[in-house]
Amino acid sequence: MQRETARQRAERVLDELSLTARNGHIEIIDFKEAESCYVHHSRRAVALTGYACVSPVMARGRFPRYTFIDMIQGMPAMDGGEAWALAAICGATIPESYSDWPQAFGERVWRVVQKYDLDAFFERVTRPFGSGGDHYHLRPRGFDWESPDRTELPDVLARWRSEYRKSPPVRQVMTATVLQLYRQGEDKHWMVRVPKGWHASEGIEILQAADALEDWGGLCATYAGW
Structure with missing residues (x-):
């Protein structure tokens, strides 16, 4: 029996969600x-993104309490077919082989930092905190990452939050995406008393309006751990 390819798995996932995504055109x-x-x-991010691209009202009604942060924190649960499906919905091209994803993710996250002017929120550290991708050189500002104790820097964290509050929505959404992919859990340092309560469909609308969905989808789809 011929093994199912990643693209075929993605098409099956989309079909089971009553979605189709071809040549940048998404339909329910x-x-x-x-x-x-x-x-x-594990398919919620795929379903929500696809539904929201067609009908934000329907997407919100289908997942009424599903926040954008919830969606990002659920990304690691996706399997290869689901990640490919998300990429297809967003119009992103990702490597066929899962083994190439860490390198692709590392390259993408730094492109996102540069393109969306996120240098105020993230920095490159000298010593990587892992191997297999350039994202291990990226850390959120607010700590002395070069010191053994990783000392908290309150003034830097305060500037981080101040800069975030005055950022346009797409910059906030991209910052939240990178931070949550990095953090994967409760955050008591960075996103405190700042805008972050978007419904997942609202986040997708923000990305679409800024023509940033492809960048976001390619980043999330190639996430392979941090």
Whole structure:
């Protein structure tokens, strides 16, 4: 029996969510099915993104309490087919082989930092905190990452939050995405008393309006650990 390719798995995932994504065009095949089909937690990001691209109202109704932060924190649960499906929805091209994803993610995250002017929030450290991708050289500002104790820098954290508050929505969404992919858990340091409560569909709308969905989708789809 011929092994299913990543693209074929992605098409199957989309079909089971009553979605199709071809040549940058996304459609909901059957609204009734999309509103009632079973969505495993690992597929929520795929489903929400696809539905929101077509109908933000429908997406919000389908997942009423699903925040953008929830969606980012759930990205590690995606398997290869689901990640490919997310990339297809966002119009992003990602490597066929999972083994190439860490390097691709490392390259993408630094491009996102540069393109969306996120240098105020993230810095390159001399010593990597892992291997297999350039993202291990990236850390959020606010700590002395070069010291053995990784000392907290309160003034830097205060500037971080101040800069974040006055940023346009797409810069906030991209910053939140990178930080949550890095953090993967409760944050008591950076995103404190700052805008972060978007519904997941609102986050997708912000990305679409700024023509940033492809960058975001390619970044999230190639996430392979940090």
